[in-house]
Amino acid sequence: MRKVQITLLIAVLWLVAVLAGCAQSSTQPGGSNPSGGTNTSGGGQAAGTTPQPNTAAPASGSGNLQQVTVVVPRTVEVLDDAHIWSAIKMGYFAEEGLEVKIEQSFGTTDTKMVALKNAQFALPSPNFLFMGIENGLPLKAVFQNDSINIFGMAVRTDSGIKTWEDMKGKKVALGDAAWANIINPTLIAAGLDPEKDVEYVVAGENRFQMVQEGKLDILFTWVAEYSQLKGQGFDFEYIDGNEILPYTSNPLVTNAEYLTEDPEMVRKFVRALAKGMYFVKMNPEAAADLTLEQFPSIKIPWDGAVGAMMGRVYQGFGLNEADQQKIVNEGIGIADMDKWKLNMEWAVKTGIIQKEIPLDQVVTNDFVDTTWDKSKVEADAKNYVFKVKDKYQ
Missing domain, CATH: 3.40.190.10 (Periplasmic binding protein-like II)
Known part of the structure; x- marks a missing residue:
């Protein structure tokens, strides 16, 4: 069972x-806030405000890196985003020419921010993605962040x-x-x-x-x-x-217009994120360390932090080693269309959306790279030098 x-x-x-x-305390689904902290990412849409469209291309960050924003539907001060922080701190985004920041959204404004190009990526539940597309928002899932329900x-x-x-x-x-x-x-x-x-x-x-x-x-x-x-x-x-329902959960979503306007930005982000996910799997302790270094106010014993990293691994790769290895072998971030079909069927059945949306209008695997060098990430994980572990033991 x-x-x-x-x-x-x-x-x-x-x-x-x-x-x-x-x-401690928390807000918003798909991640936790047991630290009770606030958004320390340097921004975020204010509660109760309506996002306004951004017609400009993503800005250049420091060192001519392209600045990219990913919004999460709760506070950023959590352990659940360790794969993103791993990709940031281990330099995987920078290797792709990207400078990434994580910002908090409120309610369902994450999909609206992406639709209006106030952020490049979000991580909503499939049902919110379906609702957004049904309401005309230009959204598409490009990476499977969570592989299980x-x-x-x-x-x-x-x-x-x-x-x-x-x-x-x-x-x-x-x-x-x-x-x-x-x-x-x-x-x-x-x-x-x-x-x-x-x-x-x-x-x-x-x-x-x-x-x-x-x-x-x-x-x-x-x-x-x-x-x-x-x-x-x-x-x-x-x-x-x-x-009860063995379907999928939160994908990485972008504005569908970016798939033709800036497809390389999407590919680069997805590839770096996959490396971050693999880093967490290969060394959960290292992922805990670098995330706690980012958020020292999170109060948790070391074993608890490592356990939270295992929770992140279960979400991204599955609950057992066979499922996890299958995802590693077939491609980290590849969407399971059978699971997505089940998500869609239940969204219609329960009245979340009025009718089924063709899956090719919702999700694509075209931007997931399955050829990047896993051995480098494995070496990074093996050779990681701990920064704050001793403070939590």
Whole structure:
């Protein structure tokens, strides 16, 4: 059973960490904010504002590098973006002539920012991508950032909630009301009616604590966030959405116009990001170190940070070694069209979009390079010199 599988995988990593962690806060799906930090990337769309179109090409950064912005749908001060930070700090983006910054978006403004060219890339859930395309936004997925259904529910170990059926009549903590569009298909596939069987409560950055304190029953979460929470001492168990709906999750999305206007920028970003993902897989400790160096305010024991990196690996490569090796062999970032078809079917079935969109209008593998030299990244991972590890032990 997938729930048992993922719980056992993560539990091994947390034998020490769960005894020593400390509680913090978070926002937005596809990444966590247990540090309670703010956006330190140097920008971001202000909450409540409407993005305005940017007609200029991406600017030049320092040293004539092309400046590229990727927006994430929550705070940037997390461990979940370790693959991006790895690509930044190990020089993979710079090798491609890119200077990359990560910015925070709010709600569903990440796709709007990309559509208006205020950012070049975003990492939304497939359902938000479908909704954007249905509403006429020029968006396309170009890289598979998360290869599994990363979303699920976390409950206190003493809650008595062990199955999806047990969730009937319970209160589910969301960071944003729009997150219901992400988890509703899984609830429906599990035999629940989201409108009748559960009550969604938008708890924002306090959602972890409200579930931990028993004020709310269930935390809507995802694999990497749950991994980090366990490492920080939250007494949670995970109920896995992937065992109910084994489809895909957040892709890397760009403005479809860039595919013809600046295809090399897209190829370069995707190639460097793939290297960053592989770096995390080859040395999770190194990825933890460089991300904690970037965000020293994240309070977590070392074992917990490494466990969070394993959560990132599970999201990007799969839950078992066979699945992970298949992605390494066939191409990091290659989209599984069968999974995307399942995403589309459930988006229509649950009313997220009105009708199916041809997949070739949604996602492409044309910009994923499968020929780059893995041995260099393997050497980088092996020879990494730790910067802050000693401070967390």
